Amino acid sequence: MFNTTRSLRMLAAALAISIATGCAETSTQPQASTAAEPQLAGAWYQVYFDTNSFEINPRGQMIIKTVAHVVANTDSTRVTVIGKTDRAGTAEANMALSQRRADTVRNALIAAGVPPARIDTSWTGESRQAVATADATAEQRNRVVDITVVKLAP
Numbered sequence: 001m002f003n004t005t006r007s008l009r010m011l012a013a014a015l016a017i018s019i020a021t022g023c024a025e026t027s028t029q030p031q032a033s034t035a036a037e038p039q040l041a042g043a044w045y046q047v048y049f050d051t052n053s054f055e056i057n058p059r060g061q062m063i064i065k066t067v068a069h070v071v072a073n074t075d076s077t078r079v080t081v082i083g084k085t086d087r088a089g090t091a092e093a094n095m096a097l098s099q100r101r102a103d104t105v106r107n108a109l110i111a112a113g114v115p116p117a118r119i120d121t122s123w124t125g126e127s128r129q130a131v132a133t134a135d136a137t138a139e140q141r142n143r144v145v146d147i148t149v150v151k152l153a154p
Helices: 004-020 058-072 091-111
Strands: 044-048 077-084 119-125 144-151
Touching: 044 058, 058 077, 058 091, 058 144, 077 091, 091 119, 091 144
Parallel strands: 077 119
Antiparallel strands: 044 144, 077 144
8 A cells, every 4th residue: 555645745746846847737637536546637748859859858757757656546547648749840750750759658658657558649740739830840849749647437
């Protein structure tokens, strides 16, 4: 049996560090929970990438560990992973790159202990951008994998 208070404190500290260092954006919605599980299911995380890269940087690795912790300590969760790119490069190359980013994050989540059957993976290339840009424009906020942890109804 794990210590709920200790687990929540550790998770809150990890999130505070990640937010303070600018590596994660989270959005949580209030949810009913039991005393034995973290209240962070329903959270949204982002892992950012360098141009033309699908390597997860140290900040992204910290986010992966946080997500794995949330999933490990919250019953009945699903994780959605969506790879995206900016508009630098061709649409075809960006679609392939967004798939590689999504697959890399998925594999990192599995390596961190998230069961593969709980992960849904997709990619959108340059079609769903956070920041609208002209064609061939590099934009850091669009080179991202969105990760959402959702608590399923019992």
